[in-house]
Amino acid sequence: MRTVRKLIFLLTCGFRVYYSPVLVIQSLHLFLRSSMTTNYIFITGGVVSSLGKGIAAASLAAILEARTLNVTIMKLDPYINVDPGTISPIQHGEVFVTEDGAETDLDLGHYERFIRTKMSRRNNFTTGLIYSEVLRKERRGDYLGATIQVIPHITNAIKERIMECSAGYDVVLVEIGGTVGDIESLPFLEAIRQMAVEVGRAQTLYIHLTLVPYIAAAGEMKTKPTQRSVKELLSIGIQPDILICRSDRLVPNNERGKIALFCNVPKKAVISLQDVDSIYKIPSLLKSQGLDDYIYQRFGLNSPEADLSEWEKVIYQQANPIGEVRIGMVGKYIKSPDAYKSVIEALKHAGLKNRLKVNIRLIDSQDVETRGIEMLKDLEAILIPGGFGYRGVEGTIQTVKYAREKKIPYLGICLGMQVALIEFARYVAGMQDANSTEFVPDCKYPVVAMIAEWRDQVKNLGKPVAKDAMGGTMRLGNQACYLVAGSRAQELYGATTIIERHRHRYEVNNVLLKYIEAAGLRVAGWSEDYKLVEMIEYPDHPWFIASQFHPEFTSTPRDCHPLFSGFVKAAGDYQKSQK
Template sequence: MTPLIFVTGGVVSSLGKGIASASLAAILEARGMRVAMMKLDPYINVDPGTMSPFQHGEVYVTDDGAETDLDLGHYERFVRVHLTRKHSITTGRIYENVIRRERRGDYLGATVQVIPHITDEIKRCIDEATEGFDIGLVEIGGTVGDIESLPFLEAIRQIRTERGQHKAIFMHLTLVPWIAAAGELKTKPTQHSVKELRSIGIQPDVLLCRSEQRLPDSERRKIALFTNVPEKAVISAVDLDNIYKIPLWLHEQQLDQIVVDLLHLKVSPTADLSEWKAVVDAMEHPVDEVTVAVVGKYVDHADAYKSIAEALKHGGLRQRTRVKLKWLESEQIERDGLALLKDVHGILVPGGFGDRGFEGKVSTARYAREHNVPYFGICYGMQAAVVDFARNVAGLAGANSTENDKQSPHPVIGLITEWRTSGGEMERRNEESDLGGTMRLGLQECRIKPGTKARAMYGKDVIAERHRHRYEFNNRYRTQLEDAGLVVSAKSMDDLLVEMVELPEHPWFVACQAHPEFLSTPRDGHPLFIGFIRAAREQKAGGKLLKEASA
């Protein structure tokens, strides 16, 4: 059985369980361990795929096409492992599995109950997701005391009871607020949170105490005394200005060694955190700075484009460049005009769904094209760029996506079934795609055209990216748009779907149907984001960087 670390939270939500879990995983990986990470979410939705970005933030997509919680993005950015649908489990998924088994008669007529049937299914999912790894970190969503989290908490309590302390430990993240009027840190919320946890049979082994400033030793001793946690295991999770410093901070307090000792792990005696030190050094000592406008539909909600924001930073890290983000609502562009884009060095238009704000995205793509501003279109951002090009370069008046205008005279973007030809390979593909009614999800390969910017950035002919979309470039317009100057720089392996487009006469105008932000990490970056930020630097420098590189 894989040793497990269960991470819970108390007092308030949004304390950073995901980042804390990922940071600990990064240190354990740096000590030679292969780490599995898993999120247990208490909401009844089967997955976050249909949830509003305003409520839940971005939907993160894995290689196998699972639509998951955004914390899996944190996990994959901190550890070098690609997670799957097994690593994101919701209450809805658990109940769906149990009900399906009950309908099949698997329970032999027994009365199906939360205990043992629901808790057994939770334990089965945990074992399935962590099997074959050296250690598993399992984050429980929500906070202790939430009624919806109780089945998960009961399941992990059972695991600890059945397997013992050397196979399962509990790490609890809690808040130690600073009361400015009193000039004091207050430990009472932490005490009550641990009391609540202990009331359901869980005694934490480690406490991560989130606070604005480092916990004094006197407060750590006080917390240890009232929570029955060893003082050395009361860790100060102080607010930091850079999330990529957190592995270094936790290692400094020997959190990884505490875990190694509790679980009797056989690992390297030291952690090689040189890569994380290099990341932090690059962020704190930039040699350049650029401003990038992100024109989206949900920019007022910071988590809706979490992976986009991080990938842009990663692209700058590879060049010691600080990337300042100017968030703009596409509806704001429609209302207040394109002057909002003045003085930025690059423009990124990310994904989205529906007609709200789409014309603002189209106008943004046109502005970048006509003013030679580096443009990066992702998913809906590629479709907006194609619509602009069709209308304003190829002369196809009224061109649009059928997602927004089913009566468009030139549906340059549409469902596959809307532009299929009769018979043959296209007909077969439409049958397999369930008439376009399902998402195109997960990691898919494509072939890049030689001599393009895309080929130069990736450095290879075949690449794979993650997808999450329904609508595609309409093949009926491929030749017409190519004749007008649009370059199709990547196509699916069967040559049927357009994956990337670019403008050869533009300094840097690249758009892709996939979501490359999901494969960007702070240690490695991503070719497209690195190329985009380099283009933004060249834009700022007036082409000087390009001339220097040539020299």
């Protein structure tokens, strides 16, 4: 009966708004795509940003997955950019690349590190993407001359994307970016309010993450910010079912009761989420307060208790290292560590695997240029991550030279591979002015360049070559790589063919590659068609490997990536050799 009522409601909505047949068809489509077995958890935030909605969503998903549910997570970002691909990493953090080549919010990296489900372009969209799609349909005439409005056109587009991502999953967690009260988030909040009407309130659940600050001068916690935030949410038409209260300490029982009373939720649905020394403790922290049990009762689900033994193992490894290594990460965006979030986490995962605490020293590549390589002393391994643009590049090249000559373990990723090639060409292969055309378009030896620049390479050495447009020239997402037999890379992976994720535009110049190989550098991995260099090694070095792809995107605390595991092990071996 509820299914019939829902269908009638959707159809009448279509007729009520401009009497549009198109909206009726859209309503039918929405109804047919919705799964009666899919449950939706919408996660909003209040008071202030950066409370950790992404970590909380991922941790809850990990518990539900441990109870044998098929789970996925979505992130709805309120900014106007179509995607984060062109946003400065210093301002927004890293761009996380999915298997299918989508440039997405860094929270999707958290999702993949906590659950086995792989994210895709369907798991993240922005206000800019929604508006651009609606306007494209309007220009095509899809709306038959209707006046385009936020309701229903924008909200319908949001709901359709949520439905598209939900097919085949038991539970879909949807994180709304920003905080309640932000003007940018209103269309998303209105869309998820409508979801409860259209899908059914029994299949939707609202979690609100809010701040409960401790005022040291008063010696007490204050619940008023949470009350105000919930009031703001209620004004939009959303009554939260669960409140997750972020604080620097455990929220006492009395304060939880007060929050429950004023915010109209059961006391057992007020969850305290205090600061912890490891984000991987959060699943256990939430489970210990019965959050998953409450959700199961709310949805009428039935499955075994969550088995968090894998996370307990992670926590044990983290708390009981048998040693410590110092690894320097020399990059362009060090002032914003979130720009390298996946790399930092992957190094920590490798530390768990090797039972070593990884002490990561973040070093700005520009500081290496101005202050010299003295900054690199006392390191037991060096990593150079990805980046774009010329700023700080000479500092990374000097860093590679130091690691190569001092026999310090080196791992280069994307830009880190390109500068390793430039350094080797300059100081070993005798190409004194070697560079990338990204940095110096008229360099004499463009050992890294756009593929389109190779055609006239031999004739035009020392002259600028016309470039293709920057847009649409990236290699993105999963691509196959063939590892060379007998290489260190092949030994680390234990395979001859691997799949890794890419995000780059410039490639190793095959015209000049043979001269670099003749000087001793070895290609360890090729693209699927054997035309592009994917990995390089320096055999005359204890551990010197670089990749064009981004291995950090597939590393998790439960399944450490072999390149990072081998790199951290090499750091431990180097440390022993120096004693």
